[in-house]
Amino acid sequence: NxxxxxxxxxxxxKTGQSMTLQCAQDMNHNSMYWYRQDPGMGLRLIxxxxxxGTTDKGEVPNGxxxxxxxxxxxxxxxxxxxxxxxxxxxxxxxxxEGPNQPQHFGDGTRLSIL
Amino acid sequence: xxxxxxxxxxxxxxEGASLELRCNYSYGATPYLFWYVQSPGQGxxxxxxxxxxxxxxxxxxxxxxxxxxxxxSFNLRKPSVHWSDAAEYFxxxxxxxxxxxxxxxxxxxxxxxxx
Numbered sequence: 001n002x003x004x005x006x007x008x009x010x011x012x013x014k015t016g017q018s019m020t021l022q023c024a025q026d027m028n029h030n031s032m033y034w035y036r037q038d039p040g041m042g043l044r045l046i047x048x049x050x051x052x053g054t055t056d057k058g059e060v061p062n063g064x065x066x067x068x069x070x071x072x073x074x075x076x077x078x079x080x081x082x083x084x085x086x087x088x089x090x091x092x093x094x095x096x097e098g099p100n101q102p103q104h105f106g107d108g109t110r111l112s113i114l
Numbered sequence: 115x116x117x118x119x120x121x122x123x124x125x126x127x128x129e130g131a132s133l134e135l136r137c138n139y140s141y142g143a144t145p146y147l148f149w150y151v152q153s154p155g156q157g158x159x160x161x162x163x164x165x166x167x168x169x170x171x172x173x174x175x176x177x178x179x180x181x182x183x184x185x186x187s188f189n190l191r192k193p194s195v196h197w198s199d200a201a202e203y204f205x206x207x208x209x210x211x212x213x214x215x216x217x218x219x220x221x222x223x224x225x226x227x228x229x
Contacts, residue, residue, distance in 0.1 A: 004157070033216070040123070042204065042221035043158075058216075090157055099208025099215045100146040100165055105157030 002026050006091050006106035013081045013113045021076040021109050023091030029104070031097040032074035033058075034066060036087040037108070043090065049074055050097035081113045116141040116209035120220035127195050128228045135190040135223050137179075137205030146208035147188040148217060149179055153201045161203075164188060175199070200227040 007022045025032065030051045035043040045058030047066040055066050063085060065077045074093075078085055089109045094101040117140045127133055139145055146165055150158040162173025169181040179190045188205060202224050208217040 040221060043219040045216060048216060092157075097215060099217060100163075101208070101217070102148060102160045102163055103158070103217070105159070107155070107157045 004091055004093055004104050004106035006089075006109050008109060009107070010110045011112070013078075013111065015081060015083060015113060017081050017113075019078050019081060019111075021078075021089055021091075021111075022073070023075065023106060024073045025091075025093040025104070026072065027093060027104065028071070029093035029095050030071070031094045031101070032068065033092040033094075033103065034064075034074070034076045035090045035092065036060065036085075037090060038087050046076065046089075048097070083113050085111065086113045087111060116145060116207045116218055118205050118207045118218055118220040120203075120205055120223050122223045123221075124224045124226060126226040126228060129197050130194050133190075133192045133195045133199070133225070135203050135205075135225070137188045137190065137220060138186050139188065139205075139207040140186065141207060141209045143209065144183070146217065147179075147181060148206040148208070149173065149177070149188075149190050150204045150206065150219075151175075151201050152204065152222075158204060161190070195225075195227055197227050197229065200225055 004025045033048040034046040049055045049068040052071045091106045092103040094103045119138045148163045149161040152158045202222045205220040206217040
């Protein structure tokens with residue numbers, strides 16, 4: 001049972017480089033999410049996709065773009081990476097968007113920007 | 115908009131001792147409440163959830179949590195901690211916020227277990 005798969009697991013970038021983080025889920029979930037986790041800050045929502053074909057901004061969207069490629073896949077793109085984007089990025093999915101929806105998380109992508 | 119506070123950044127307990135992790139929420143109506151655990155190097159895993167009904171809910175790994183409306187709290191408990199419980203614990207509350215209904219996460223409590 002793969003669940004939510006994120007690639008790559010680790011990445012080092014130079015300032016100004018671009019990168020796409022990939023996420024795929026095999027649970028037939030409708031909703032998908034991208035979070036970043038920083039020490040002492042908990043999880044902050046970057047973007048989410050309530051259903052295939054829709055995307056919306058979360059709490060900290062600046063500097064990121066997303067694509068909901070199909071029902072399974074939801075990618076996060078950094079167009080011009082900045083050191084402030086050094087973080088651990090988590091993708092999650094849920095059956096539906098809603099306040100009562102538990103989320104299933106991938107194992108994260110650890111991204112360092114020099 | 116809902117918000118959630120985990121007052122303790124770190125908690126240290128001895129193996130075999132009891133555990134209580136605090137979570138306080140702010141929300142006008144009855145919230146949807148969750149506890150997640152994050153083991154080192156991994157993603158978050160759902161421990162338990164509360165939607166309605168019995169205010170004491172049981173979860174996986176021997177954890178339980180009690181919803182107390184009068185105190186706006188949803189504290190996580192375990193009667194006897196094992197070394198493998200060392201992890202980061204996140205409380206989350208679901209309700210409308212900024213036009214979405216996605217649960218909001220607390221900042222987490224890091225549990226350290228001494229042998």
